[in-house]
Amino acid sequence: MPSPAGAHDSSGPVAGLRALVVDDERPLAELVGSYLERDGFEVTLAGDGAEAVALARSADPDVVVLDLGLPGLDGVEVCRRIRAHSDAYVVMLTARTDEVDTLIGLSVGADDYVTKPFSPRELVARIQAMLRRPRTPATVADGPREPAARAVGELSIDEAGREVTVGGEAVALTRTEFDVLAALSRDPGVVLSRARLIEAVWGPNWVGDDHMVDVHIAHLRRKLGDDAARGRYVRTVRGVGYRMGTGG
Known part of the structure; x- marks a missing residue:
């Protein structure tokens, strides 16, 4: 061709x-x-x-x-x-x-x-x-950093192994769904706006409809058995963005 x-x-x-x-x-x-x-x-x-x-x-x-x-x-x-x-x-x-x-x-x-x-x-x-999205955690001076899996209630996120479980059961996520969840879980107390999530997942030069983030969040919630009203794992902060829930 x-x-x-x-x-x-x-x-x-x-x-x-x-x-x-x-x-x-x-x-x-x-x-x-x-x-x-x-x-x-x-x-x-x-x-x-x-x-x-x-x-x-x-x-x-x-x-x-x-x-x-x-x-x-x-x-x-x-x-x-x-x-x-x-x-x-x-x-x-x-x-x-x-x-x-x-x-x-x-x-x-x-x-x-x-x-x-x-x-x-x-x-x-x-x-x-x-x-170009990184598929493993960032490295530090003394070698690769491999943090333990992060837990939010029954939700476990192993970023190094790119595995997610809820109550011990594996959850099949697409690459982008995993990247969105991993970005939220790295600093669970911080609210991330759509723009910050796009920069973290799609990169700073991405151009498109930022409501795409909402669609991936909705799909994540369905797969995790979560919902917008409870926000056990992914919580909506109205008018601002999203953050991790407490798992409760």
Whole structure:
């Protein structure tokens, strides 16, 4: 696949990573794929939902760029099926600007979304930002810091092992859901605004709808058996943001 003229000068290639691009508009899928290939991705293209689900299993991508309005299986159902076996980052593409479509897509495990028409450069930059997120705790001068799991009532968050349990039972979170929960738990007495959570999880250069944070919080609560009214684990501080609850 040829690289487009004038493709972006990124902060560095990500050789060795795999991307699955799913869109029934073949020219658009090829354009996105060419930008990703320029950045070192091994790219696989799919034109419909059923093919995407099959390729997500066989190609084992690190990131999936997924059109919401696919024929047959739509992007929401494809994302749901991919999430059953993969923790790949999922970026939804949507031509529909109403918020409901966006929120539905994120509620089944999408990490980000981009509204058409979009800049392939921006899309790749956002994918790069997701892939640069640290996957282990920060290091200190005397070597890696591996703190014990943090506990909030029956909730246990092992950031080093990227594991979450409630009452001893493992909870399956997407990468982004885990990162949001980990960010809140690092300083449980501090309220984090949407902007601070976005900076901690998506990075300081992320551009998009900050209400995406609310969707991930709602999905976290559902998986943790929590609710907004009680806020045992994730508490809403109205007009400010979110903080960890007390577990009670």
